[in-house]
Structures are given as structure tokens and as C-alpha cells.
Amino acid sequence: MRFSIIFIALALLPMMMIAHGWIFTEQQLPHLREQALEALQENGIHSAVVDLRYLDLRIAGSGSDLQSLARARAAVMAVGPVRLIADELIIPASLRARLEGDELTLEGWLPSESGLQNVTQLLAKLRPDLSLDTAALKTDPQVQWPEGEKEPLTMESRLLAPIVEKLRVTPWIEMVRDAQGLHVKGILPANGLRAALISTLSPVDAEELLESTHTQEVSFANEEAMIPFVQSFFKSSLPREFDIHESGEPTLIGEATLSQETEWLALLRPVTGGKKVTLKLTLYPSEWHFPNRPWVSPLPESTLKSLAETLDGLMIQFSASSTTLSSEEQARLAALTPALLTAGPALRLVIGGHPDPAGDSAAEKKLAKARAEQVLSFLIEQGLPTSDVEVVAFDPVPTGTPGAPSSIHSVEIMLR
16 A cells, blocks of 8 residues: 555656646746846836746846846746846946036946947047036946947947037137237137237237037138238227127227228128128227327427327318418427427428318329428428328318317427
């Protein structure tokens, strides 16, 4: 009897083992696998994959940060008697950017410090005018590049391309000459214009003039167009300002003659592409009329100041359409001659006629110069040497503007 029971038990043992294996494989393993999958998903793992063979467990998926990966692993290990033999949980590499003013904040994950340096160096080159905040851009070996991406990233990278496109900057420039010199700031394309400006305008403070390889196309950022204009506009050491921003419409500020204004506007046409120019220029009849201009005469300062006071406001009047000096004006010139003769041959004068701004420009200029020549002829008769006297027709200036002469149809004698 006992032998029979033992025999039957031995005969049933394989069947029991097969049944137990079937129950474990078909019921317990799927349940463990489902538990492990739920543990991953509940802890923020996306595209979770669980492969459980007997008690050997392989998991894969992506999480948003290191904490979610750690929680997911712990939850899986708490499921039951499993052995984790393959862990492919990752954080997908990601890049986000937020631009506020002149600060660019970068966020996301990268696989390595070298990748972070690659990104910051590239963006700094594209936009040197921005400060980069990378405190929220983290690195870890568990971060994985998307398929097809690798270091070093380029502007065409799927991670960088959306950021790069939003960072394209519009070039601009501001140029100011004051008592301390010429100062230039702005951002230009990396096309050689910055170096050309510095070379042309030297000496110049250009520390705040940056260049970028990532700019919008603008007409003014062209060396052939810009250099002739700045050479003319900043030719003298007088205070002047020029700027051009996103609108492409430049602004000119300073003192000028009508001839200079005309020249500058002509030189600006290829710079602006024909856009409007804002003029904040105070027009004067000539450069000799500019306030605080230096004298070129080698005479002592005291002598020059005395003569300047004598000549200040002295207008030799003519009748309209006439070049004839009246007896009254001849008497005024005769009274002035001794002071001019006392200064000696080093005296450098300009004698200029003021045209009527309301008349025909060419005719008025011709008439103004003829009047100036008439004044010079009279002074020569009084003994004035002509070795260093310049006779000109001044530019017309609209009546009532700050730089307009006190009288038209007149001749003015000035120190050079």
C-alpha cells in the first residue's frame, strides 16, 4: 500500500511541476509584469517597457528628471521577487529657451558638460549681446540624445534650430562724437563692417560694437554703402550723432551746412534703401559759423578774441539785387580796416555773402559771392593784404531758424 502511494506520488510529481510552471508562467508572471509596468507609469515613465523572463527583469522608458527615474526603479523593485538585470530608463535630451530683455535663460537636459559648453559657446557666438543663464540646464549620463543627434550640436540640430531661429537679431548702430571722442555701439553682421568702421574712424571707442553671425538682413550693414557716409559725417571733430535701428530709418543730430546735409542725404540713400531720414540738424551758413569752432590763425589768443568781438554781428548791407557798396557801408569798412591791418599778415579771414533763401539758389549764390568780392576789393584799396583771405558765398539758411544770419543781402567778415 505504501509502495503504491509512493509510486503514485512519484508519477504525479512531474505533472505537478508542469502545472506549477504553467500557473507561474501564465498567471503570476503576467501579473508581476503588469505590476512593474504600472509602477513605471505611475512614477512618470513614458513609453514604458517591461520584459520579465522568469525573475529576470528588463525595463526601459523615459522620465522628465532624475527623481522620477529613481522613484520608478524603487517602485519596480518593490513589486516582488524580481531581479533587475537591465535598466534602460533615460531622460531624453531637451532644450528650452526664454528670452527676457538681454538675458537668455536655458532649461532642459544634456548628456554631458561638453554638450552644455558646446551649446553655450554656439549661442554666445550667435548673440554676443545676450547674457546666458544656464542654471536650469542640467547634465547627467542618463540623458540620451534623440536618434540622429550627437555632439557637437549645430544650428541645424533639431534641439537647437527652434531656439536659433527665434534668436535672429536685427542689426543696429549708434555713433556719438562728444568732447571725449567718438563712441560706437550696436550689433552688426559678421561681414567685416565692424573692422572697417574701426579702421576708418580710428581713434574710436568700439568696445560695445558687437557682431553676430545670426542677424536679419538689412540694407545699412554694407561696407561699401556705410563707409563713405561715416567718413563724411564724422570728418570733423565737432559733436555729432548718428543712429539706425530696427526700422532702418536713421537719425542725424548735430550742426551742418545745407551743402553737408545734401551730401549726407545722398550718401545715405544706398545705406537706407530710400527710407526716411530723421534730421535733427541745426543749419548754419558755413562751418566757420559753427559754435565753439577752433581758429586756425597762428595769432595770439588775446588778439583773436579781440578781433572776433569786433567782427561779431558786423553785417555789410546791400540792397536787393545790388552789388554796390553804399557810402555808409564803405565808411564802416574804412573804420574796421585799422584793426585788420594791426593784426598783420598772419590774419586769416573769410569774407562771405549771405544769399536770400527764398530766391533762386544759383542766382542768389552768384550774387552773394559778387558782394563778398566787392567788400574785399574795397579792403584791398584800404591796404589789406590778400595773401590769406577766402571769398565765398555762404549756404542759404531758412529765416527764423537758430543758425540763420541776422540779415540777408549782406556780407560777413569772419576769422578762420
